[in-house]
Amino acid sequence: MSVTIDTWVRVGAVGDVPLLEGRSVTVDARRVAVFRLPDGWAAIDAVCPHRGGPLGDGLVAERCVTCPLHGRRFDLVTGEQDGGDDVVAVHDVEERDGELWVHLT
Amino acid sequence: MYARPGILVVGGGIAGQAVCEAVRDRDPDVSITLVCGEPHRPYDRVRLGSLLAPEGGDVEALRLRPDTWYEDAGVRVLTGVRVTELDPELGRAALADGTDVVFDHAVLCTGSDPLVPPLDGGGGAHVFRDPADCDAIRAAAAGARRAAVIGGGLLGLEAAHALAKLGCPTTVVHLVDRLMERQLDGPAAALLAPAIERLGVDVRLTHASRAITPTGLVFDDGSELECDLVVVAVGVRPHVELARAAGLEVARGVVVDDRLVTSHPKVLAVGECAEHRGVVHGIVAPIHDQAQVAAQTLAGSPCAYAGSIPTAKLKVMGIDLVTAGAAEGPREVVDAAGDSYRKLVADPDGRVIGAVLLGDARGAELLIDAVRTARETDDPLALLAEASQATAAELPDSAQVCNCNGVCKGAIVEAIREGPLGSTQEVVSVTRAGAGCGSCKPVVSELLKLERDGAAEEPAYLCPCRRLTREQVAQLVREQELTSVGEVAEACGAGRDCGACKPGLAYLVSELQAGRFREERHARFINDRVHANIQNDGTFSVVPRIRGGVVTPDELRRIADVADRYELPMVKITGGQRIDLLGARKEQLPAIWEDLGMPSGHAYAKAVRTVKTCVGTDFCRFGLGDAIAVGIELERAMEGLHTPHKVKSAVSGCPRNCAESYVKDIGLVAVDGGWEIYVGGAAGGTVRKGDLLASVASSDEAIRIALAFLQHYRERAEHLERTYAYLQRVGIDGVREAVLDPAEQAALIERYRIAKAASDPDPWRERDAPVHPRQFAELDGAR
Ligand code: SRM
Ligand SMILES: Cc1cc2nc3c(=O)[nH]c(=O)nc-3n(C[C@H](O)[C@H](O)[C@H](O)COP(=O)(O)OP(=O)(O)OC[C@H]3O[C@@H](n4cnc5c(N)ncnc54)[C@H](O)[C@@H]3O)c2cc1C
Ligand code: SF4
Ligand code: FES
Numbered sequence: 001m002s003v004t005i006d007t008w009v010r011v012g013a014v015g016d017v018p019l020l021e022g023r024s025v026t027v028d029a030r031r032v033a034v035f036r037l038p039d040g041w042a043a044i045d046a047v048c049p050h051r052g053g054p055l056g057d058g059l060v061a062e063r064c065v066t067c068p069l070h071g072r073r074f075d076l077v078t079g080e081q082d083g084g085d086d087v088v089a090v091h092d093v094e095e096r097d098g099e100l101w102v103h104l105t
Numbered sequence: 106m107y108a109r110p111g112i113l114v115v116g117g118g119i120a121g122q123a124v125c126e127a128v129r130d131r132d133p134d135v136s137i138t139l140v141c142g143e144p145h146r147p148y149d150r151v152r153l154g155s156l157l158a159p160e161g162g163d164v165e166a167l168r169l170r171p172d173t174w175y176e177d178a179g180v181r182v183l184t185g186v187r188v189t190e191l192d193p194e195l196g197r198a199a200l201a202d203g204t205d206v207v208f209d210h211a212v213l214c215t216g217s218d219p220l221v222p223p224l225d226g227g228g229g230a231h232v233f234r235d236p237a238d239c240d241a242i243r244a245a246a247a248g249a250r251r252a253a254v255i256g257g258g259l260l261g262l263e264a265a266h267a268l269a270k271l272g273c274p275t276t277v278v279h280l281v282d283r284l285m286e287r288q289l290d291g292p293a294a295a296l297l298a299p300a301i302e303r304l305g306v307d308v309r310l311t312h313a314s315r316a317i318t319p320t321g322l323v324f325d326d327g328s329e330l331e332c333d334l335v336v337v338a339v340g341v342r343p344h345v346e347l348a349r350a351a352g353l354e355v356a357r358g359v360v361v362d363d364r365l366v367t368s369h370p371k372v373l374a375v376g377e378c379a380e381h382r383g384v385v386h387g388i389v390a391p392i393h394d395q396a397q398v399a400a401q402t403l404a405g406s407p408c409a410y411a412g413s414i415p416t417a418k419l420k421v422m423g424i425d426l427v428t429a430g431a432a433e434g435p436r437e438v439v440d441a442a443g444d445s446y447r448k449l450v451a452d453p454d455g456r457v458i459g460a461v462l463l464g465d466a467r468g469a470e471l472l473i474d475a476v477r478t479a480r481e482t483d484d485p486l487a488l489l490a491e492a493s494q495a496t497a498a499e500l501p502d503s504a505q506v507c508n509c510n511g512v513c514k515g516a517i518v519e520a521i522r523e524g525p526l527g528s529t530q531e532v533v534s535v536t537r538a539g540a541g542c543g544s545c546k547p548v549v550s551e552l553l554k555l556e557r558d559g560a561a562e563e564p565a566y567l568c569p570c571r572r573l574t575r576e577q578v579a580q581l582v583r584e585q586e587l588t589s590v591g592e593v594a595e596a597c598g599a600g601r602d603c604g605a606c607k608p609g610l611a612y613l614v615s616e617l618q619a620g621r622f623r624e625e626r627h628a629r630f631i632n633d634r635v636h637a638n639i640q641n642d643g644t645f646s647v648v649p650r651i652r653g654g655v656v657t658p659d660e661l662r663r664i665a666d667v668a669d670r671y672e673l674p675m676v677k678i679t680g681g682q683r684i685d686l687l688g689a690r691k692e693q694l695p696a697i698w699e700d701l702g703m704p705s706g707h708a709y710a711k712a713v714r715t716v717k718t719c720v721g722t723d724f725c726r727f728g729l730g731d732a733i734a735v736g737i738e739l740e741r742a743m744e745g746l747h748t749p750h751k752v753k754s755a756v757s758g759c760p761r762n763c764a765e766s767y768v769k770d771i772g773l774v775a776v777d778g779g780w781e782i783y784v785g786g787a788a789g790g791t792v793r794k795g796d797l798l799a800s801v802a803s804s805d806e807a808i809r810i811a812l813a814f815l816q817h818y819r820e821r822a823e824h825l826e827r828t829y830a831y832l833q834r835v836g837i838d839g840v841r842e843a844v845l846d847p848a849e850q851a852a853l854i855e856r857y858r859i860a861k862a863a864s865d866p867d868p869w870r871e872r873d874a875p876v877h878p879r880q881f882a883e884l885d886g887a888r
Contacts, residue, residue, distance in 0.1 A: 012884040018877045020627030021634075025884035034884065054643040056883070057631040061604025068631045068639050073603060082603070100884075 008094070008101045016100070022046075022065060024056035027091075027102055034093055034100060035060055035076060042076035043093035043102050049086040110136070112403060113198055113208035115188045115347065117141025119150060120214035120376025120392045122169045127400035129178050137180045138206055140198075142215075143235060144185040146175070151389055151509055151542050154420065156239035157267035160767075160794035164236040191351040193369040210403055213348055213359055213367070213374040217341035217387070222255075225316035225323075230255070230335045233264045245334045246273045252334040253277075253322045255314050257284040259417055261338035262301060266421045268336070269305045276307040276330060278314060278322065280339075288417045288428040292439070293446050293463045300424050300444070300464070343378045343385055358385040363409040365399040373399050382412055389541070390416060393511025414477045416508060418469075420542050425466040430476040431459030438485040440493075447493070449475075449485045456481050457488070468492025470514075470548060474504035497551040506548050509541020517549060521556045528562045529553055565823045567613070568599035568606040575613060575823055582614055588621050590614060590628035600628070608633070609824035612711065612747055616819055619856075619863040626876055632709035635881060636868045637694055639709075640687065645694060647686040648708035649701050650744065653718040653736035653756070654682030660703060667700050681708075681715035681753065692881050695872035704744075704867035711825070712747045713754075713815075716740035717765065721758030721775070730775020732758035735804045739773070742812055745864035749822040749831075752815065767794050770828040771811050776800070780807035784814050784840075785832035793829045796837040799845060809854065813844045816857040 011025045011034060022035040024046040033046035033056035044065075046056050053069035060066075064082065066073045073082040079090040092103040112128055114121045117139055125139055141147065148167040156162040175182050183200070190199040191211060198206045219232035231242050246252060246268055254265040257279030268275040277284075283294030284301070298308045313325040321331040343358035354360045354368035358380030365373045365381070375395045377387055386392075391413035401408035419426035434450035441447070445464035449472065452458050456479040460472040471492045475482075478501075482488045500506070502515030520526060520536045529550045533539040539546040553562065567575040578599060587593050590610045594600045600607045607628035615622040626634050637645035649664070664684055668676045674688040683706055689697055698705075707714060716739050719725065721732030736756035743754070754771040755764035766772030768788035772795050774781045779802040786795030798814060801807050817840060822831040832840065843849050871880065 016879050016882075016884055018626060018879075023879070023882070023884045051641070052643075054639075057634075057639065057643070059604045059607060059630060060627060061607075062601050064603060066603070066605060069641065071605075073605075 006103070008092075008103045010099055011102050012100050014095055014098050014100060020060045022056035022058060022060060024054065025102075028104055030104060032091055032102060032104070033065075034102065035065060037076070038062060041093045041095060041100070043091040044074065044076060044079055045088045045091075047088075048072060049081075049088060055088070110196060110207045110209045112137050113188075113206050113211040114139045114214055115191070115198070115211060116214035116216055116344075116376075116378070117143065117145075117147045117182070117184070118214060118216045118376060119147065119169070119389055120216065120378075120396065121212075122147035123392055123396035124212050124214055124375055124399055125178070125180050127396040128403055129180065131400050131404045137178075138208070139175075139180055139182045140186060140188050140200065140206070141182065141184045142187040145236065146170075146172070146182055146184055148236075149509075149541060150235075151420075153233070153236070153239060154263050154267050156236055157243060157264075157271065159271055160792065161243075163792060166792065188347060191347055191372070193351055193353075193371045196371060209371070211372045212399060212403075213372060213378055214376045215344040215347060215378040217343045217377045219337065220340040220342045221337050222314070222339055224314055226318060227337075229317050230337045233260060233336055233338050234341075242268070242334070242336060243271065246271045249273050249332070249334040251276065251330075251332040252336065253330055253332040254336045254338060255322075256338035256340070257308070257310070258287065258338065258340070259285060259419060261336075262306075263420060264336050264338050265301070265306045266304055268334075273334070274307075275305075276309055276332070277301070278309045278312050278324075278330065280311070280313055282311050284308065284310075285417075285419075288415075288432060289461060289463075290432045290448065292441070293432070293448070293461050296444060296446050296463055297424070297426065301421075304421065304423060341377065341387055343380070345378060348372075348374070348378075356380050356383075363398075363411070364402040365395055365410060366402060373402060375399050381410060384412060386413060386415065388415065388417065388508075390505065390508045390511060414473070416473055418508065418542070418544055420544065425462070425464055427460075427462045427466045427469040427473070429460045429473040430457075432461050434458055436485065438489060440486065440489050447489055449489050451482065451485050454481070455483055455485075457485070465493070468495040470497075470500050470504045470506055470545075471495045473508075474501055477505070478503070496555075497548050498555050500548075506552070507536075507538035507541060507545045509545075510537045512536050512538035514552065517552050518556060521553055526553070527557070528565070565826075567609050567824055568597075570602035570606075571598045573597060573599050575609075578610065578613060579617060582617050586618075587614060588618050589623040590625050606824075608711070612749065612824060615747060615863075616860070619859045622863070624876070626880075635691055635694055636705055636871065637689065637691075637709055642688075644688045644690055646708070647689055647694070647697055647701075648679065648683055648706040649703035650706040650740075651683040651703075652740040652744075653716055653733050655718070655733060655737065656684070663701055663703070667697055670700065671697055679708075682717045683708075683715060691883070694881055695875075698869040698872045705869040707744070707868075710747065711750050713740075713743040713745070713752050715753055715755075716743070717753075717755040717769070719757050719763035721756075725758055727761060728758040728775070729777055730756075730758050730780060730804065732756045732764060732773075732775065735773060735775075735780075735808070736764070738804075739771075739808050739811060742808060742861075743815060745866035746815070746819070746860060747864070748815070748819055750825050750827045752818075752828065754811075768792065769795065771814065773804075773807050773811065775804075778802065780804055782807050782810050782814070784811075785828045785837070787827065787829035791827075791829055793833075795829075796832060798837070798841055810844060810850070812857050813850045813853040814840070816853040816860070817844055819860070820856070 017023045017036040022033045024033045031046040035042045048067040053067040057068045058065040079088045094101045147169045187201045188198045219234045252268045252273045252275045254261045254277045265275045265277045316323040345355045348359040349355045359374040376392045398408050398410040416429040436451040439448045448461040450459035457475040500514045504514045526532050539549045611628040673686050677685045679685045716736045718732045718736030722728035752770045755766040755769040756773040757764040757766040766774045768786040772783040781800045782798045783795030784798045787793040
């Protein structure tokens with residue numbers, strides 16, 4: 001029997017992610033990319049559904065990231081692909097006392 | 106054996122491809138098998154001549170569709186295997202490799218073979234039909250003192266022109282007393298011969314060839330033409346053996362009815378192998394009409410092919426020649442002046458049945474359409490005059506603009522509106538008009554301009570989201586003295602929406618503001634954030650700078666040690682004369698660089714890459730210039746500079762060109778008495794021999810001109826525009842003028858110096874001074 005607990009995991013400090021860049025981390029055996037946006041934070045699955053590209057290394061704009069391998073673009077709020085049908089999971093991310101916390105959805 | 110019977114297309118030429126496309130357009134599910142007798146997937150035979158161009162060519166570049174098309178369309182393609190037997194009754198075809206294909210319907214697209222007249226020694230002649238023929242002709246031309254082309258039709262003239270361009274003196278030998286007698290009348294042919302001769306090709310009319318001897322060509326009258334290469338281009342013979350053996354009715358070609366069905370209901374025929382109402386066509390345009398009808402027949406819809414008008418266009422640079430329909434007839438009007446000859450032919454009822462345009466092909470599309478629709482006119486001369494003034498606007502929607510791919514004006518206009526499309530390139534790639542021989546591209550551009558109300562072509566937008574061109578952003582940067590991508594985003598929004606243009610913006614600002622530019626890493630592609638090239642598995646490759654391809658034993662040892670120490674899965678000699686360490690993890694990069702102790706080779710950046718060299722005077726018995734020293738000097742002078750797209754160079758010690766200087770962005774070649782500077786060469790996805798920018802006496806001068814060119818390109822090219830694309834767009838003449846003008850050259854060199862001083866020759870030093878404490882780290886272990 002397993003119990004699901006609503007866990008928030010501390011993944012690092014605010015200063016670990018430069019502005020408009022992403023960094024990835026493994027949470028619960030899942031690779032998650034955390035992005036620092038001009039007005040807050042975003043977190044999505046770090047693995048591109050196309051061919052596994054590292055989305056944390058993508059080029060980041062105000063609310064989307066472009067995969068560095070073949071340029072698929074994903075909305076950081078909805079996880080939806082721009083101009084395509086793929087979707088990546090979006091996770092909760094929060095800043096508390098200078099620390100970054102992630103909660104898988 | 107293929108499980109699901111469906112449609113078998115025999116022959117992967119233009120016709121085979123057109124049939125697959127037309128069938129798939131109407132039926133997404135039917136199984137299609139395309140059997141190509143040649144070892145290639147369908148390619149554009151019309152552009153075969155490009156394989157004879159001096160700079161060479163690759164049949165892959167002529168492919169009609171990429172591999173992905175066949176995957177996406179679900180067309181099974183077999184290459185390099187022929188159908189040896191067809192049994193229409195059983196619906197079964199036997200292939201040369203011993204396998205079978207079953208079918209509900211077969212479409213014969215077997216095309217034709219070159220005709221070789223019975224000549225003594227005719228076995229020594231070349232034909233001009235497929236890539237292997239081109240290889241053979243090219244090889245023979247390299248050692249030949251003179252070539253003869255038998256046949257003064259379209260194909261013969263094209264072959265002769267290609268041979269002359271390869272530097273081989275060439276004579277065209279023709280049986281009758283005028284060139285292209287099937288398409289031209291006497292006066293037009295009389296004008297064509299001197300025009301061909303002006304291109305350096307001799308023309309010998311009324312000469313019947315009798316024999317090919319080791320020393321040349323012997324004619325019926327006993328006279329001889331000395332030559333050591335003979336190409337025969339006298340016509341083609343439809344490939345009908347398969348059909349005949351299958352019991353189908355065959356005349357000159359495989360006989361088909363108006364539905365393109367042969368004498369057996371399960372078998373159709375399309376293209377050069379088919380004979381319809383006694384006519385066998387030897388050109389592309391009818392193929393597209395026929396493929397549509399064949400696909401309709403297969404889909405069970407009623408349809409009828411009423412034949413096509415023969416048209417011809419000579420694809421020889423510098424000669425405008427277009428013909429359609431009959432060259433002679435009951436009523437003829439001619440508008441001739443100097444070197445131009447324009448003629449319209451009408452029947453007794455005043456219906457247009459033919460046109461000949463030589464030296465001035467204006468209005469060709471309109472006149473071809475008039476022939477095709479048998480337009481009625483009571484004043485043919487007025488129609489000719491009107492055509493010469495006609496703009497694309499006046500063309501009827503039905504007028505075929507691209508004869509190679511069968512695209513009419515209406516389809517182009519619709520695609521532009523629907524797109525909406527903004528540049529000729531886009532229209533060509535969407536409609537395929539202009540993707541064949543390319544002669545209709547000007548009309549495509551004109552149509553685009555019309556649709557856009559005369560507005561200039563849509564510029565390549567640097568920021569497509571905000572529709573801002575490079576020049577518009579540049580103006581803003583200059584006026585407001587912006588020094589970073591963030592400031593540009595603030596000022597005009599560029600880079601905020603999708604972010605794709607940020608690297609381009611970063612280059613632009615850095616180029617305009619040289620020393621004052623403020624770097625922001627979020628504007629850089631991952632490669633330029635960590636100074637290595639990202640790989641398919643998320644690891645990175647490391648290419649240290651190895652100037653001129655010269656490396657010391659000690660450097661080799663360090664490279665080997667690094668590969669061992671970091672357990673890198675692969676060490677590879679690159680195509681750029683350097684060494685690639687592949688499979689490094691991001692966090693290993695700073696330590697790897699430290700242990701290598703060599704600067705970055707910028708192999709990941711839109712920047713100056715390699716300068717390849719050959720051994721030159723140091724070691725080579727042919728060396729005329731010190732390629733190694735000059736190459737290293739050039740690399741030192743350029744390295745660290747970022748550029749609109751990557752810049753690769755080479756220095757060769759003599760015209761044997763062992764460092765491949767002719768196909769580099771910048772290539773130096775030592776010649777007797779000095780150096781040549783070539784620019785805009787390419788040997789990647791595009792193959793192009795560079796333009797000769799200048800010939801100078803000293804290597805110092807050559808380097809100076811190379812640097813002035815580099816700076817000129819840095820300042821003017823669009824983001825991601827290689828030098829070959831840039832030069833093709835703007836032409837070499839203006840560039841040469843700018844780069845060689847003493848005052849302008851000095852100014853360019855001065856700006857180059859400022860840029861060079863502001864550039865970072867070795868970004869790998871960020872191992873000691875990272876721009877961000879966690880530049881190379883993920884979050885793992887940050888907790
Ligand atoms: C490593 C190397 C292949 C090799 O093992 O030999 C290589 C590897 C790549 N080439 Fe190349 N090219 C390499 C020599 C070439 C050459 C030959 C040369 O430089 O003499 C060419 C033809 C010349 C040219 O540049 O056009 C070449 C034409 C291309 C092109 C086609 C460019 C074009 O405009 O046609 C691309 C694609 C692009 O740039 O958009 C490309 C792109 C790439 C990229 C960077 C693809 C990418 O964006 O990730 C490859 C990186 C693979 C990786 O995982 O690291 N590579 N590539 C060679 C590195 C040379 C070096 O020492 O710097
Ligand atoms: C150099 C050159 C320049 C030309 N320029 C022009 C031009 O400017 N404009 C123009 O309109 N036309 C031009 N043409 C003519 C044009 O290329 C042809 O009309 C057209 O390519 C014919 O296409 P096709 O598919 O009917 O036949 P093909 O191109 O001959 O294709 C038939 C294919 O079927 C294969 N095949 C035959 N038998 C079998 C079998 N039993 N099993 C499997 N495969 C088989 C053959 O190997 C071949 O690949 C030019 C031709 C040449 C050679
Ligand atoms: S040719 Fe170049 S781009 Fe293509 S797979 Fe090889 S290295 Fe990669
Ligand atoms: S792996 Fe992301 S776009 Fe291909």
